Structure formats: structure tokens, C-alpha cells
Amino acid sequence: MQLSLIARFTADLAALWPEDSREGSLGLAVSGGGDSLALLLLAHAALPGRIAVASVDHGLRPEAAGEVALVERIAGERGIPFTALTVKLATGNLQARAREARYSALADWAKKTRLGAVATAHHADDQAETLLMRLNRGSGLPGLAGVRARSVIGDGEMPLLRPLLAWRKAELASVVADEGMVAAQDPSNANPDFDRARLRARLAETDWVDPAQLAVSAAHLAEGWQALEWYAELDWHEMVMRDDTAPGALGYTYCANVPRVIGIETILRIIGALGGYATRAEAGRVWDRLWQGKNASIGGVLAQAGVEKVERVGVMMRVWHFRPEPPRSAAN
Structure with a gap:
């Protein structure tokens, strides 16, 4: 792998998770898709011996078991600790329930194995899609801030990091291809029944929208929301009185x-x-x-x-x- 890519990833991760504050290894959520495999490869190169991998089977597709096995094989070939996680989904919005169950399982895994943080492979194209979808729904500032580069999961103590938000999907695909790997393909990513898949298809037909710049705008909105949260905290302490x-x-x-x-x-x-x-x-x-x-x-x-x-x-x-x-x- 190119040293420039490793250095770039190292810097992006350090901005979210400073080296002097790290306690424990970095856990990676890896589905077997191209984005998360790129995350695995970059993290393994940047943090050799200091990562662990988990793959979640949501029980929604028969192919999922094979994808988990693919991730297990790739991690094993590199001596990376691997854990397979299985979740059961509550009723309701399928994608929302899957996301909730996935993060809950990842938080439990990270806590049990004493990891210092968990990272996912959300990238600039994901962020652009999220921003456009929420603009179309009339979301407020918290929603327009998009996917946060750093948040928490579980009981609010486990950091959740997204160090690839400045990376394009095509860049991550190149990382995987250069290693001679073939990533798993989730058909739901192209299923027009889902809003995100329809939007993704339309964006692919458009040459004047720059997903990287949309992701930058989302980051600016996130900074603005952080400032408002700080002001709201001040308002609570100074202008609200217990009665x-x-x-x-x-x-x-x-x-x-x-x-x-x-x-x-x-x-x-x-x-x-x-x-x-x-x-x-x-x-x-x-x-x-x-x-x-x-x-x-x-x-x-x-x-x-x-x-x-x-x-x-x-x-x-x-x-x-x-x-x-x-x-x-x-x-x-």
C-alpha cells in the first residue's frame, strides 16, 4: 500500500482519536463490502497489531453468512482478532432497526473486549447522500449536520469514529483493488425501494454535484450545531432554575x-x-x-x-x- 495513503489515514484518525488519549485497540465494523474492507486494510497498515474486527449478520439475507466468513478469512490471514456478531431486529423501519441493532452489538463487543474505540467506513459519498436526503425532508440543523465524524454508542462511553469522511468511495475501491481483493456486493445498495439507493443512482448520472464538497458543507454544519449545543448547555445552567x-x-x-x-x-x-x-x-x-x-x-x-x-x-x-x-x- 502507498505510504501516502497510510499517512493520510493516520492523520485523519488522529484528528478524531489523538494518540495520547488512546486506551485499547481500535475496533472495526467490517461488512465485507468495498468501503469497510478498505478501512480494514488502511487501519491494519497504520495500526499493526492494534486493531480488532467484527462483522454483523442482521439475518436479512442468506448471503450474509458468506460475507461474514469472507471478513473472517481476510482478518485471519493478517492475524487480526475477529468476532462474528448476530443480531435480531425489532419491528419497524427496516434500515433504522438494523442500524440500531448493529451499533448496540458493536458497543457490547467493544466493551467486552476492552477496545478503545470503534470505527466505521462512512465516506464522503455517504455524507453527501445523507445531506441531500435530509435537505429534501426539511430536516433541522442537527439532521443537516449529517453523519458525525465522532460520536458515542452503547451507554455513551464508547467512541464511534468515522475517519473516512473525507475519502471518496472510488478511492476506497482502489485501495481494495490494489490488494487484489473482490469485495462483497449488497444488492440493497442498488434497490430502488430505498430512498438512498434512488438518490445514489441519480447522483451517478450528475456531473455537476461534488460529493466531497457536500461532505465539507456537512462538516461545517456539524461545527455550527456543536456551537449551538454549547450555547444550549449554557442556557440550561444560567436560565433554568429548579422549582x-x-x-x-x-x-x-x-x-x-x-x-x-x-x-x-x-x-x-x-x-x-x-x-x-x-x-x-x-x-x-x-x-x-x-x-x-x-x-x-x-x-x-x-x-x-x-x-x-x-x-x-x-x-x-x-x-x-x-x-x-x-x-x-x-x-x-
């Missing part, structure tokens, strides 16, 4: 004086602290009602609008009170 004045009912008082996108995050956090649940869209509708001076109910929480003088700043402000909804009386 124990009502008998037997914990509540929160929120002095709302931020842009709507920040306030939505704070409302979500208040609802969660009171044992409720809401989507961002629902929290946005609550913000709109409260801003208009109307009360709202969401996720088992009552929100009361008001305007009060806030002593700490000495001015009148919108002050909203949140409490759990009282239990409903049984029908006679």
Missing part, C-alpha cells in the same frame, strides 16, 4: 431570552428532566405557543407562559414554568 415550591411536584422555571433554536434544546432538556419525552418539532411548537403567551402541554409536562421581573437582571422577561401533568382521574 420545589409546589407540594409534591418538582418543576423548572425557564427565563427564555435566547433564539428559538437554542430554546428548543432547553425545553427538550427540561421535559427530559421531568420524565417526559418530545421531539424537536414538538418542542418547537411549544416554544411558539409560549412565546405568544399561551400555555402548552407536551410529553406529560405542562408549560405555563408568563412575563415576570427577573431580579438577577432587573428587567421584565418571558418566564415559563414547567411541571409534570397531574394524573388524570379515572372515568366513572
